[in-house]
Amino acid sequence: MTTTRGAGRPRAASRALLEEAACELFLEQGYAATSVAEVTMRAGVSRSTFFNYFDTKSDLLWSAFDEQVVALAARLVAGNGDAAAAAVRELRVFAADLGPDSVALAFSQEAAMGLGEDLRLAAVRRLADVRDVVASSLRAGGAGALAAEVTGAALAGALLAAVRSWSLRGPGRVALPDVLEEALSALGPLVRPASPAPR
Amino acid sequence: MTTTRGAGRPRAASRALLEEAACELFLEQGYAATSVAEVTMRAGVSRSTFFNYFDTKSDLLWSAFDEQVVALAARLVAGNGDAAAAAVRELRVFAADLGPDSVALAFSQEAAMGLGEDLRLAAVRRLADVRDVVASSLRAGGAGALAAEVTGAALAGALLAAVRSWSLRGPGRVALPDVLEEALSALGPLVRPASPAPR
DNA sequence: TCGGATTGTTGGTCGCGGTCCAAGTTTAGG
DNA sequence: CCTAAACTTGGACCGCGACCAACAATCCGA
Incomplete structure (x- = not known):
């Protein structure tokens, strides 16, 4: 040491x-x-x-993503102010920091061959990871358990949908944060108040 | 024959x-x-x-839920009118039709012992199932692929959070549809316009 | 220079989930 | 009664993931 x-x-x-x-x-x-x-x-x-x-075969594809998840969790423990707003904000830096690594490969495989159940499961496992991290942060911020889980799932769902769409269009062609904004906007006013025009 | x-x-x-x-x-x-x-x-x-x-060990716990998923899918193919509103509406009958079966067992186990990764994975797999069913319906209704997936994930997240909360409090003590309303309300105005005050 | 202590690597075994298949058994119907 | 359909069975097989006791390479202190 x-x-x-x-x-x-x-x-x-x-x-x-x-x-x-x-x-x-x-x-x-x-x-x-x-x-x-x-x-x-x-x-x-x-x-x-x-x-x-690696703990799992699927970690080979998702290791870059998983790193961002732990980084997100670390950032969210030091939660100041509105927890929901913080979650959205930190989700944006998540998207900004995630490089076009092997994550894209997971979904490109899905495109090539009919996505195996394995891949689908690996992807949704990450959704649950993000959801739980966000939910935990919201609960710490005073939100009820049910509302926290729901909001976490919604935000995590937006993130994963964004990553997926971004990967499928080929990273580089579009920027992940832009796709994430589009995904968040689909969530409607739930998140809008927290984003003062992302430009 | x-x-x-x-x-x-x-x-x-x-x-x-x-x-x-x-x-x-x-x-x-x-x-x-x-x-x-x-x-x-x-x-x-x-x-x-x-x-x-059964295709999977976890199907033992979730068979009742899975039945409702296929029923939901069937109901959603015949989509008339606003697809998003229809999705929320059909999600409500999903909740109404789901009896306090073995589903509750899955989460009660989670409460007893620290939920195994297996259970967590099985649960989130169902979230993905519902998400995909809803998303497919929304896409058929003219929504973009990204928005459809995000909305599907949000609604599915609400449903699963509701089922979980309902199971943990012991089904019978509360009604699932009521818990679902509470979960949907956490989604904010996204779903509010579709529900003209439930009861 | 030598001998731990430490850190990684290796091969092997084990259990379990899930797939596949060929053979056997029970039933309905001509 | 015979055949064909539907179902059950046993067994073999594969891959993931956990576990463990041996072995190898390095650093450090005596």
Whole structure:
């Protein structure tokens, strides 16, 4: 615990290494048809090692997104002022910070082949993650449990729909924050008061 | 192909049988700690047979809910008038028709032990089901894909939050439609215009 | 220079969910 | 009575994820 790296064997594998190998294989054969074992084969690493870096196969596609989720959670614990407004605001920086990484791959696969149930489930799991993070923040802000969960689900649904639409149109063609604004506007006046014209 | 049931062996092992056995075991040992094999053992049926009646272990808890989802989908294909209003309206009959069945068990388990990731995933899968059904209906009604998905997610989120809250307070103590109204009201003016004061 | 202590990697085993299939059993109907 | 349809069964199979005891590489202090 000195500063950066104490004693010990240096890491032979890395998340990035596994993600690259996985992306190649997913593009070649699709997500469902690729096993964790194959990924680790190509990465030149044992299967056991995989689970030192990821909890789940689907984390390979969503790791960038998941990072943003924990960052969002961290930002929301320090909630000041209107919790709902804060949630919307922080959701916007979520969108701004999320790069066109492997997340897009998840949905591009959905476009190519009829989205496997696995992918659908992995995506909606993230929706629940965001919903719970937001709901928890709203509850801390004094909202009732039911209202907090509903609002969280609505906002999370907007975020995920935005990410999906953004990925499908090909990231780069549009900016995620813009798509998110469009998604939020579909939520109607629920969120409008919090956004003084996003420009 | 005469009228209703052609020749053949009648279904001896009914869904109800499996559901009952499952409920017992879930109450005894919890959902995660109960395997499909155990359920079929108690039901006096082979494991293979289980998958003739259910696609997934979690279907045991959610079969009543799933029925309402297909009913909802059926009702929404015949969409007349404002699709969004119709969605809200049909969501209300969804809530009215959903009895306090095994659905409640899913969430009561969540209350007892710290909800397993399995349960959480099963629940959010239903959210996605409802979202997609609603979104599909809205798209058919002329809404854009993004807006349809967002609205669907918001409404589905409200429904699931309502079902959860209703189950946790113990069904019977409150009526699901009432809880749903409360959940919808958290969505704000998005849905208000469609409900001319429910009762 | 040597021996821990620490940190990662490996192979292996295990249980479970879910799929598939070929064979067997029960029923309706000609 | 025979056949064809509907259903059940056992078994094999695969992949995910958990777990664990051994092994390897590195750092650090004596």
